[in-house]
Amino acid sequence: MLLYNTKSTYLFLFLWMNFQLISCAQQAKSAVKKVKKEQTALKTGADRTNLYLSKLQGKNIAIVANQTSVLHVLQRAEVAPNIMGSELVSHHLVDYLHNYDKIVVKKVFAPEHGFRGKADAGEQVKDGLDKKTNLPIVSLYGKNKKPSQEQLKGIDVVVFDIQDVGARFYTYISTLHYVMEACAEANVPVIVLDRPNPNGHYIDGPVLETEHKSFVGMHPVPVVYGMTIGEYGQMINGEKWLTNGIQCDLTVIPLEGYTHDYQYSLPIKPSPNLPNNKAINLYPSLCFFEGTNVSAGRGTDKQFQIYGSPFLNKSNFSFTPQPNEGAKYPKHENKLCYGKDLTDTEHLSRLNLSWLLKAYDQTNNKKEFFNTFFTKLAGTKKLQEQIEQGFSEKEIKASWKEDLEAFKKVREKFLIYSLYL
Structure with a gap:
């Protein structure tokens, strides 16, 4: 009986060790495949x-x-x-x-x-x-x-x-x-x-x-x-x-x-004030602030991930811009700015105008909210006029629809990669 149990034990150990070796080999092979997949999933033009x-x-x-x-x-x-x-x-x-x-x-x-x-x-x-x-x-x-x-x-x-x-x-x-x-x-x-x-x-x-x-x-x-x-x-x-x-x-x-x-995910920041993926994703929405008296975070370590101004209502979030790499003379340098931290917002698949509209609504200095650069950024005078006239985000976006549809037809002719929009 003892001999039978010993043989069974040896047999079990032999089979178990072989299973572990096969399993480890499969895992290693899978890991290699995964690394190769990650490395070859996307190649830039420069890589080719x-x-x-x-x-x-x-x-x-x-x-x-x-x-x-x-x-x-x-x-x-x-x-x-x-x-x-x-x-x-x-x-x-x-x-x-x-x-x-x-x-x-x-x-x-x-x-x-x-x-x-x-x-x-x-x-x-x-x-x-x-x-x-x-x-x-x-x-x-x-x-x-x-x-x-x-x-x-x-x-x-x-x-x-x-x-x-x-x-x-x-x-x-x-x-x-x-x-x-x-x-x-x-x-x-x-x-x-x-x-x-x-x-x-x-x-x-x-x-x-x-x-x-x-x-x-x-x-x-x-x-x-x-x-x-x-x-x-x-x-x-x-x-x-x-x-x-x-x-x-x-x-x-x-x-x-x-x-x-x-x-x-960009491996290298494309410019000094776009330090990470969040900033890059928020940039199209927050860059409008560059044409206003509101800071988009230049002079902080959260560039294009926050916004604020000394002219906005006091809030729980504040920051003080200081000179740093990419912003030697930041807007509102050494001044306490109140605003909003957007680092935890969801990944955007649209322009978000709510922050711009809210900042305009809350500012106590509306006559000096916009500067001449705003029209260059917007590419039209209409956006500033719509904000000043109290248009909602939905109303503003509805005014873009016809031009966007026309642009998409032009865009289609020059696409190299999968069209899904």
């Missing part, structure tokens, strides 16, 4: 080097880039003792192409906030040299928003790779416009390495009226337009929005594994 490196070899190129211009490539590496495998390695696009055989990078064009993304919003970015590569950096913000023909002399191709956030008043799409226009005039092709739009899952806001065109709004599109920067470039070209209707020789290197409802 097989689609554009051949177009650049033997060419003198210029790159429009900033701190977000990063690509990930598989490189051989030792993953265990005496075992070689592959791992994803990150490179800045400028560094990668500068070191790539038979590609000659001649210069870098830098947008608002500069090549390394440190400058304040609206701060003039100076020309200079990149310390790492010794390449000349030409600013496309300030007086020189459009590359000159002299700056494009000797350039065979311009590569554009900047992370956008999908709001009309975010100036990277205006930089794209001027780059395309200058290159069309100089007969220089442009290659856009496409990137996801973190606000690409909806369309909302007033459509810009052309008489209010500015660098924070150059085209007749709504505040939130639901397109990647590559799709947007195709629309600029196709709708002939460049001067005199000229068109650029444009190639878009598309994303892999992307649809417009893809919730993409």
Whole structure:
């Protein structure tokens, strides 16, 4: 009896150990598959080097880039003792192409906030040299928003790779416009390495009226337009929005594994005052405050996640703006501001005007609530007039409907990825 039990015990242990080994192997295999899936679920245009490196070899190129211009490539590496495998390695696009055989990078064009993304919003970015590569950096913000023909002399191709956030008043799409226009005039092709739009899952806001065109709004599109920067470039070209209707020789290197409802978490902040996903999601709604006497959190560590003003009613939430990175001279510096903390709000799939309307209603300084910048941001005078006349959010949004439907029909022609809106 004892022998039988011992054999049974050994048999049980043998079977149990084998089961555990198989289970561990399956879990390891599953984990590898999961990692691979996460790594390959989405590839940016920059990551898809097989689609554009051949177009650049033997060419003198210029790159429009900033701190977000990063690509990930598989490189051989030792993953265990005496075992070689592959791992994803990150490179800045400028560094990668500068070191790539038979590609000659001649210069870098830098947008608002500069090549390394440190400058304040609206701060003039100076020309200079990149310390790492010794390449000349030409600013496309300030007086020189459009590359000159002299700056494009000797350039065979311009590569554009900047992370956008999908709001009309975010100036990277205006930089794209001027780059395309200058290159069309100089007969220089442009290659856009496409990137996801973190606000690409909806369309909302007033459509810009052309008489209010500015660098924070150059085209007749709504505040939130639901397109990647590559799709947007195709629309600029196709709708002939460049001067005199000229068109650029444009190639878009598309994303892999992307649809417009893809919730993409930006690995690098696109500008100093959009530090995280919450700020990026709230930005289209809160940026209207930039055209008022209300702070949207510049000079705090919750930029575009809070709002407040010394002129609003006292509340349980308050903050005092102080100079910091990206806001050397913040609105209401060193003044106590009352308002609202929005860090716990739900993920938005629409513009939220309730905070703007509430702030206007509560301010004790209505005559000075708006400044001239508000109309540029809105792209129309109507929004300010509607707020001053006491329109509800529902009434304001109803007035956008016809223009939004017309825009969606234009948008459809230039989409690269799944249409669901």
